[in-house]
Amino acid sequence: MHKGKVAIVTGASQGIGAETAKELAAQGASVMLIARNIKNCQKLVSEIQDSGGVASAIKCNIADLSQVQYAVSETVKIFGGINILINNAGVIEPIAFIKDSNPRSWADSISINLIGSYFMLQSVLPTFKDNSVVINVSSGAAHSPQDGWSAYCAGKAGLAMLTQSFAKEISSDLIRIYGYAPGTVDTDMQTKIRTSGVNPISKIKKEDHWGVKTPAKVMSWLCSEAAYDLAGQELSINDKALRIRAGLSK
Numbered sequence: 001m002h003k004g005k006v007a008i009v010t011g012a013s014q015g016i017g018a019e020t021a022k023e024l025a026a027q028g029a030s031v032m033l034i035a036r037n038i039k040n041c042q043k044l045v046s047e048i049q050d051s052g053g054v055a056s057a058i059k060c061n062i063a064d065l066s067q068v069q070y071a072v073s074e075t076v077k078i079f080g081g082i083n084i085l086i087n088n089a090g091v092i093e094p095i096a097f098i099k100d101s102n103p104r105s106w107a108d109s110i111s112i113n114l115i116g117s118y119f120m121l122q123s124v125l126p127t128f129k130d131n132s133v134v135i136n137v138s139s140g141a142a143h144s145p146q147d148g149w150s151a152y153c154a155g156k157a158g159l160a161m162l163t164q165s166f167a168k169e170i171s172s173d174l175i176r177i178y179g180y181a182p183g184t185v186d187t188d189m190q191t192k193i194r195t196s197g198v199n200p201i202s203k204i205k206k207e208d209h210w211g212v213k214t215p216a217k218v219m220s221w222l223c224s225e226a227a228y229d230l231a232g233q234e235l236s237i238n239d240k241a242l243r244i245r246a247g248l249s250k
């Protein structure tokens with residue numbers, strides 16, 4: 001499905017990003033894995049290569065513009081260009097009511113979830129060929145506030161607006177952008193949320209979350225031409241028609 005394409009996946013050291021990197025590689029893309037935990041990324045690169053895929057990894061904190069620019073230029077050097085950006089890296093912290101929150105941690109959250117994603121988008125644009133794709137990993141939290149998640153909700157709401165702003169500026173014939181809310185997915189992020197007990201999301205049982213393969217498959221499908229008509233939209237796992245079109249069994 002993605003033969004000849006080059007994809008960058010941020011937050012690829014674990015969770016949704018790691019599985020999405022594996023899925024894109026399995027579908028033929030050359031994949032650059034980006035995160036701060038380079039050891040985990042390198043382990044995944046070996047796994048992908050052992051299964052016949054093409055991948056590489058760069059250590060990068062997406063909140064740091066110079067690290068982002070370096071990661072993008074290295075990707076171009078290694079793979080010759082970029083066609084797909086999966087803006088997946090994100091943090092749930094700080095989990096705190098506003099009155100108790102640490103201002104520095106609050107700002108750090110926005111620096112990663114919103115500003116880091118903007119840094120990635122802005123930096124890859126000059127490298128993009130026609131017919132490229134960006135997926136900003138969104139959340140239900142972008143559209144409905146949750147107790148104790150003011151930083152996360154504000155960051156994801158800003159990211160959803162970044163998606164829509166970009167869609168307005170650029171023709172989807174050139175670059176397709178999607179927001180994709182994966183629903184609650186069984187990752188370390190949900191373990192942290194469960195441990196906090198702060199709001200109704202934290203009460204959802206581990207076994208009731210989606211597995212990581214679900215968002216990986218949907219995002220890989222969104223990168224294909226078949227999803228052309230959905231460009232520019234904020235999409236959600238809750239949309240059954242989307243699940244069917246992406247080939248999920250339920």
Ligand code: NAP
Binds near residue numbers: 011035140186
């Ligand atoms: P996760 O297991 O905690 O993984 C988060 C990833 O983001 C890690 O690979 C982490 O890598 C990376 N990351 C965090 N800060 C970074 C930074 N400054 N620079 C580079 N990478 C950074 O979480 P997940 O559940 O897979 O979440 C992935 C995305 O899905 C996030 O955007 C999250 O908001 C969104 N999402 C998740 C759920 C859910 O239920 N799990 C629901 C809705 C939306 P390093 O620590 O190695 O840097």
